[in-house]
Amino acid sequence: MTRRVAVTGIGVVAPGGIGISAFWDLLSSGRTATRGITLFDPEGLRSRIAAECDFDPFAHGLDAAQAERADRYIQFALVAAAEAVADCGIDFGAENPWRVAVSLGSAVGGTTRLEHDYVLVSERGQRWDVDHRAAEPQLHRAFSPSTLASDVAERFGAQGPVQTVSTGCTSGLDAVGYGFHTIEEGHADICIAGASDSPISPITMACFDAIRATSPDNDDPEHASRPFDAHRNGFVMGEGAAVLVLEELEHARARGAHVYCEIGGYATFGNAYHMTGLTSEGLEMAKAIDTALGQARLDPTRIDYVNAHGSGTRQNDRHETAAVKRSLGAHAYDTPMSSIKSMVGHSLGAIGAIEVVACVLAMAHQVVPPTANYETPDPECDLDYVPRTARPRKLDHVLSVGSGFGGFQSAVLLTGRGGRKR
């Protein structure tokens, strides 16, 4: 017996507006939420722009104790999870708590708090033998990356497998993938799955500056994130969270739940090539796509939309275009492929989950979100990137793909009407 996995709830905290409604408004309008950094003074940095969340924890349902205790990225996750949980309609108090899992991803976890307190204990980088007396009492919670999944599990009473996933920029896709496996293989019936990151801090901006991965278009932040465009020059840092409630399909049906779609397949591979570099062939990402399609026994010609990693670095967009052509063949040219990072930036570990939620919404609305800022074709990127304007389209089978530092290449397949065949 194969257990199938449904998406029955979604929630998001993203730049440009908090919550599913504001998020879809942004994506379907093609507006961009990138701007000059306001979260700290970015003077001296090469890239001084980002997609920030206008986030007030109190306005979004957290109380003073929660806001005090939880770092920004955990606050995002709690708010996104609350929206997803409310959306799915499950009464968590009535569920068997041992059958409720949590799988949340984050690339850099508590580094923003770690840096904040580091400055205090080191007298602004003056001493190696740091002074512990200047540290804040919650610092150990930032040190432990599992605080993310732990806090969300505690909040919603989950007592099954609780995991924090940290595979760099594929963390969000992989957290959804691990949640999918957890239910499919019978270790839980429900999984709160997603990812969160709030990496807009001096150390994280500086380390991407150091390898020139981020865009230096500080004078025109609204147009700085230009995936697939010939004049792209790096990604724009983002922040945010997205959470999905994954549920065993019969469990969802038994309670008459609204099913957005199913997770049709998931795969991840390493490129074993370089921690940050990508080949121009895209072999390993293609292998992930092929494997995810194989799990659903779906012919590549059935793919209706590819939600790209599309970070806007020169090598990524070329790599990914090659991978999708390798997997979909001639059908790649008939398949719209867009990058929402053009609008909400690249929130490292969180973005994979935000993109899966974007795919769920695209299927729900039967509309493909666009690639904003796309103007000038690049001969090496010759697919249909849905320039600037959202496009109505019949969407039954949607792929979301991602690449991460460390060589991770992941693909998640969502299936809508009709589900998957096996």
Place this chain on the structure above:
Amino acid sequence: MSARATRRTAITGIGVVAPNGTDTETYWKSVREGLFVLDRITREGCGHLPLRVAGEVRGFDPSALIEETFLVQTDRFSHFAMAAAGAALKDAGLSDAAADSPYSVGVVTAAGSGGGEFGQRELQRLWGQGSRFVGPYQSIAWFYAASTGQISIRGGFKGPCGVVASDEAGGLDAVAHAARTVGRGTDVVVAGAAEAPLAPYSMVCQLGYPELSTAEDPARAYRPFTSAACGFVPAEGGAVLVVEDADRARGRGAEVRAVVAGHAATFTGASQWDRSREGLAHAIRGALDEAGCAPEEIDVVFADAMGVPEADRAEALALADALGPHGGRVPVTAPKTGIGRSYCGAPVLDVAAAVLAMEQGQIPPTPNVFDVCHDIDLVTSQARPAELRTALVLSRGLMGSNAALVLRRGH
């Protein structure tokens, strides 16, 4: 219960970097003899901190084991992981594992503290000198995925690669993750965890854990299951295993050293040790169920041994809850009292010890623990000879995870 758990997963290789031995042979000898190596912390910049005792890995020379190109771009925690992975692959006879089919070998590590020493150095450059002084490797050395990525690149492994960034129990989750990846069709997964949490700022970060032992005297710092229990002592190091499809292993003439038979994980809240009784018992039952194993079949338990009175009590009671009368009779051991807890690395070191214990027919002792005040048969003082077919390894994390893993001896 698991839909796809039809393939049996074997452990065919073990690699260890631990405070009591930087290779597997030395580690096992130390564990079997109950060697106690907890000591005052000697690492630079730590002497003034109110965390005095730890299990340091000493005498580890990464440059003898790892190429310079990898060393410069990685933190000490990845040095341990790469060294242990190399040793495990060699042990399994798979040093050239990726040559024929790179997609058939995956990597999964657990990480609970990241590249703290490297990160502190770069933070010092940023805040002390300016952003232009941050080096190009900060983006790949500090983050939790560093070890998996570097092991994959170094070995040419293109199979499924994963990272569970977890509290201690994540070490067992990584082994289970590997076994399930093999169950889904990947031939070999390099799996484990190693940590290096003893840089000054990393130590400051740990001071907030209420369970941390701040004892000054190494001999009194970490004494679980006794009335003198006063918290746990952190440590460096860890272990990496080669997890492989058992039939494939036999087909290539490799020794199946143990079978990963069952695993389950639960969550009962950070530092809520009373609740961990129920969570641990539930995890034990789940792991036994997946293994098709009766409680009486368990021949030895490698305990979590947190060293906090409520946590120790909860663990002893969980054994009774899940194993019934057998819970009071089965030999229990905690070799980690001799070396400390290297976060995610600790339970993987216990898995390594459990495999070796089954092979050698010796239950290693719990160093420096006497006068047990709970109703368990804790093996103390010296190793106990025993026929060991099945071992149960337990772990709990400071953020609330509980995990249990059942291992069967290889045949």
